[in-house]
Amino acid sequence: MSTIAADARLATRTLSRARSSVRLRRYLRNAGTLVLSAVIVVWTLAPLYNMVLISLEPEGDVFTDHIWPRVPSVESFWGVLTQSHWYLEHFWHQFANSLFIGWMVTFFALLFGSLTAFAIGRMRIRHGWLVSNAALLTYVIPASFLAIPFYRIMQNYGLANNPWSVIAALVAFATPYAIFVFQEYGRSIPIEVDESARIDGASPPQIYLRIYLPLMAPALVAVGTYALLLAWNEYLYQFLLLSSKANMTVPVALAQFLSSDQSPWNYMMATAIIYAAPPVAIYYAFRRRMTSGLTMGGVKG
Amino acid sequence: MSSVQQVLAAGPGALNRLRRSVWRRPRHGPELAWAIAFVAPYAAVFLAFVVYPIAYGLWMARDPSLYRELIANPLYAQTVVNTALFVGLGVNVKMFLALLLSGFFMRRRWWIKALLPVYILPWALPSIPAFVSFHWMLIGEEGFVDSVLSAVLGIGGPLWFRDRWLALGSNIVAYIWKWMPFWTLTFYAGRTAIPQEIYEAAAVDGASGYRRFAHVILPLLGNLYLVCTLLSTLWTIGDFTTVSLVSEGAPSYSTDVLATLGIHYAFEGAQPALGVAAVMSALPVLIPIVILLMRALQTRETQL
Numbered sequence: 001m002s003t004i005a006a007d008a009r010l011a012t013r014t015l016s017r018a019r020s021s022v023r024l025r026r027y028l029r030n031a032g033t034l035v036l037s038a039v040i041v042v043w044t045l046a047p048l049y050n051m052v053l054i055s056l057e058p059e060g061d062v063f064t065d066h067i068w069p070r071v072p073s074v075e076s077f078w079g080v081l082t083q084s085h086w087y088l089e090h091f092w093h094q095f096a097n098s099l100f101i102g103w104m105v106t107f108f109a110l111l112f113g114s115l116t117a118f119a120i121g122r123m124r125i126r127h128g129w130l131v132s133n134a135a136l137l138t139y140v141i142p143a144s145f146l147a148i149p150f151y152r153i154m155q156n157y158g159l160a161n162n163p164w165s166v167i168a169a170l171v172a173f174a175t176p177y178a179i180f181v182f183q184e185y186g187r188s189i190p191i192e193v194d195e196s197a198r199i200d201g202a203s204p205p206q207i208y209l210r211i212y213l214p215l216m217a218p219a220l221v222a223v224g225t226y227a228l229l230l231a232w233n234e235y236l237y238q239f240l241l242l243s244s245k246a247n248m249t250v251p252v253a254l255a256q257f258l259s260s261d262q263s264p265w266n267y268m269m270a271t272a273i274i275y276a277a278p279p280v281a282i283y284y285a286f287r288r289r290m291t292s293g294l295t296m297g298g299v300k301g
Numbered sequence: 302m303s304s305v306q307q308v309l310a311a312g313p314g315a316l317n318r319l320r321r322s323v324w325r326r327p328r329h330g331p332e333l334a335w336a337i338a339f340v341a342p343y344a345a346v347f348l349a350f351v352v353y354p355i356a357y358g359l360w361m362a363r364d365p366s367l368y369r370e371l372i373a374n375p376l377y378a379q380t381v382v383n384t385a386l387f388v389g390l391g392v393n394v395k396m397f398l399a400l401l402l403s404g405f406f407m408r409r410r411w412w413i414k415a416l417l418p419v420y421i422l423p424w425a426l427p428s429i430p431a432f433v434s435f436h437w438m439l440i441g442e443e444g445f446v447d448s449v450l451s452a453v454l455g456i457g458g459p460l461w462f463r464d465r466w467l468a469l470g471s472n473i474v475a476y477i478w479k480w481m482p483f484w485t486l487t488f489y490a491g492r493t494a495i496p497q498e499i500y501e502a503a504a505v506d507g508a509s510g511y512r513r514f515a516h517v518i519l520p521l522l523g524n525l526y527l528v529c530t531l532l533s534t535l536w537t538i539g540d541f542t543t544v545s546l547v548s549e550g551a552p553s554y555s556t557d558v559l560a561t562l563g564i565h566y567a568f569e570g571a572q573p574a575l576g577v578a579a580v581m582s583a584l585p586v587l588i589p590i591v592i593l594l595m596r597a598l599q600t601r602e603t604q605l
Contacts (some may be wrong), residue, residue, distance in 0.1 A: 009378065019335075030410075033408065033410060034404060034412070037412055037413065038420075040402075040416060040420055041416065041419060042518070043421060044419055044477070044478075045418055045419070045422075045433040046438070046445070047423075047431060047435055047478065048422065048426075050434050050437065050438045050445040051434045051443075053445065054346065054437065064446060064584070066396050066452070067449055067452050069449050080384070107430070111341070111342070112342045112346060115339040115340070115342060115343065116340050116342075116343040118337035118339055119335075119336040119337075119340045120340070123332065123335070123339070125333070125337075125340070125549055131343075131344070131521060134347070134591075135343070135347060136523065137351075138347070138351050140587070140591055141355060141539075141584075141587070142535075142536065142538060142539040142560070142587075143539065144357070144540070144560040144563075145357060145539055145560070145563070145580040145581070145583070146354045147541075147564065148357065148358065148361070148563060148564070148567045148573050148576050148577050148580075149354040149355075149357040149358035149361060149577060150350070150354045151567075152357065152361075152573065153353060153357060156514060157503020161343060168346070168349075169350060171346055171350075172346050172347065172350035175343055175346065175347075179343070189506040202337070203335070204332060204335040204336070205335065208339070220603075225320035231381075233427040233429075234428065235428065235429050235541075235542050236541045236542065236545075236564075240564075240568070245431070249328050249428065251429040254430065254530055255429060255433070255546060256432060256561065257433075258433065258436060258546065258549070260321045265437065268433070269433075272429070272430035272433055272434070272596050272597075273313050273430070275427065275429075275430060276426050276427050276430045276581045279425065279426075279427055280422070280425045280426060281388075281419075284418070284425065287418070291327040
């Protein structure tokens, strides 16, 4: 009798010990993920916090040496928006330059990309694959390696310090991707649509404008966003090709702050935040589409 | 984000498909004229702004004496070492951590789900503000990092940009910070594409933790990992922005990589041909990577 009772007691004890060890392990794992989450938050946000911290410094209190804003002040943001510091006298002009370059790159990448993809994929010209494969060769040599010859060529063309030289470079880099995406996307549109329009007597430009472009709208939006962000975020070509303050774009102006010892750092960080806000907003607005587009190939693998 | 990743990530399977869809009835007359007119603008852009700069660059860097001059210059040898370290460490540490973190983000806890949008912030942020902030964090005792060190631990932090190795390390850390989220998302997508049954079967067989990683995830994601690493390497060799803004090559050009050294030679040293030669000297490394990448993408194609 007693042995049975003892056995039962032993069994319950073992069971409860096993259960508590499972609980302990789960608890430890939860604690582990929490610690890792905290590390990731600190790692991710530290540089961003640093930007905000410096931008909230009041003027004159340049070297901070503390880790909380002592007297938070939005003076620097106001200063950027009203261009009140001599360092920022062209801010809105430079902002407009960035926007202008962004829109032009988007427009031409979409136009040239869709025309080429239409001719290759829909009109099915011979040797069309040669064009699209050659276009992809653009990405074999890093853009930064071509910057020096590109600069020399632009000087020869008389386009130095001209926004169009940057637009030309960025259109050349954005369009191959546009062609590629348009061709992939165009595959989902039956070619019979074009053929029936042709039988009705539509000319190629009419098919392109009335049928192809409307059906391609989602791809146009995706590639357009990509091209706009590419142009807005690009630095090297803008830095080399745009030298005068009036022609500069925001990233070049930002980097210029670093080269001077007397720069107003709070204004620099406020400018950086204002410049970074639009692309961040676009990323989060289109987050799902951007990740699915980016990992298009990755998922298949 | 760069378009090279995206295009190549989709694979030459796509290229082959393009090729397959191309034997066509020959077009004629006005249709052909229209087609040529449609391709002409891009063809002109490609010739003027891609082919011509490449040809011009190769022509500028054609003189063998330029390469002798480079090899004789100790700065060049140092830069090659820096580039190898920046690319080798930066890419591999980043990719490995991204692979591990992608598994972390697969967990179903609410705070992990909430963490993901925060975690991808560095990817959404343009490079210039991010790297300007890194530069300023490490500027010296007034910088944020040293301020934290003295406030929390009571120690004076180092002068990050006075020491070659600290400055090089700073570049690598900034680079990892900026690009790890993008690759984490790529691997995350790769993991979600693995059918749930495989995980379940592995769980039934008692594989968990390390064994699941080694025997289930690595074989399934191995090729994706290889492709992404090659891509990232290709693209990091051409990275100019990180080094040019975080350490600015300091101290005294000792942390330059090839991309920034080329620009320094061309614009500060007024030796454009030498600058082009410096970057073109990376071609013997770039071309095998491109070939390997094409191979890796093709194996992926045949596997599927």
